[in-house]
Amino acid sequence: MNQKSTKESFSVLTVYPRKPHQTKGEIRALRLSGRIPCVLYGGGPSENLSVCAKDISKELEIPGIFSRVFHLSDHGKALISSIQFCSVKDRAIHIDLRRLSGHQKINLLVRIVFLNQDKSIGIKRGGALNVVHHHLEVLAPASRIPESIEVDLSSLDIGQTIHLTSITLPEDVQVLHVEKDEAIVSIVPPFSGDKSETQENSESQTATV
Template sequence: MTAVGNLRVETRANAGRGASRALRNQNKIPGILYGGDKENVLLAVDPRDVLKGLHQAGFYSTIFELNLNGKTEKALVRDVQFHPVTDNPIHIDFWRVSKDSKIHLSIPVVFINENKCPGIKRGGVLNIVLHTLDVTCLADNIPEQITVDLEGLEIGASVHTASINLPKGVAVTHLERDSTLATIVPPTVQTEGAAGSSESSASS
């Protein structure tokens, strides 16, 4: 089910570097809303909402309801630009969506049931290859996450995109259709005796 969020935004009249700099001096982030058959709208965004969202999973796959002069526009965050030194957000792009919009985006991958994974219980380690998965779906059907069940997997087992259960209406568009999501790799713990022997050999 599509996650819905809210960001405090205002419309602004002036564009350009000078206007953006003045806006940042007022502790606001310049932004733009584009897409659909409507005109672009210049925005001023509350940085506290953006910073909070960036620290939460699914920020880029959340539909935000933007209240603009009494009208609500639904949009996805398409891009956030950051300052090269401070790493603070300095610009944000929103893309309009409707319930019938077919969109391409990255969804977080979440692994469950590690406690029911025989390979991990025997000392194996979960090696995650993909933390997100590229998919296409309708705007009303964006999954908050892709869930991968580790129950029953032994050491050496791998999970591939072709073997996971995707929500209805969601299709993988990753570069490799059968990409490896994760592998249960063997433990690589070295015993103290073996380590000591290696050191003795090295010093002799």
């Protein structure tokens, strides 16, 4: 089975400087103007910035915002480390950005994308997808952070499992806290009250991909 990991991709995010010590009224006015206050930290003094709320809304529509590398024009590369949302309107009201340098390694969660579910042999036979891990915690160089890790399900049959050892990771990317033989995803038999022939057959399979 062929699994692959995506290459690092970049998004451009325009940021604007703001005063280091703003009052609540100034922060409120900034948000009313369509900007979100941000703090850029790591690798040097922290910087107070702002970003267009519309830009963040667009980025939030794309999965994997916390593992996506952003170009911040004159401020280099950064990750979004946290987003604070308004409890009433569910919109972003504050963002923390983590500055990146080419030589450092970053510990972060990367989502797993399961490809070709519609072509999976096991799912076509009525099996159900059993996802054990939706994300993997990885240690990756700042210059090679994968936005996602892709797993191809097309040849996975009922009773078969994909383990971590079957997934090809990008160079120098290390998975943390997951054993090599740990299951990532499997196809399980369809549920029924009585054990069907399909279930009996699947239980006898020992093949692992």
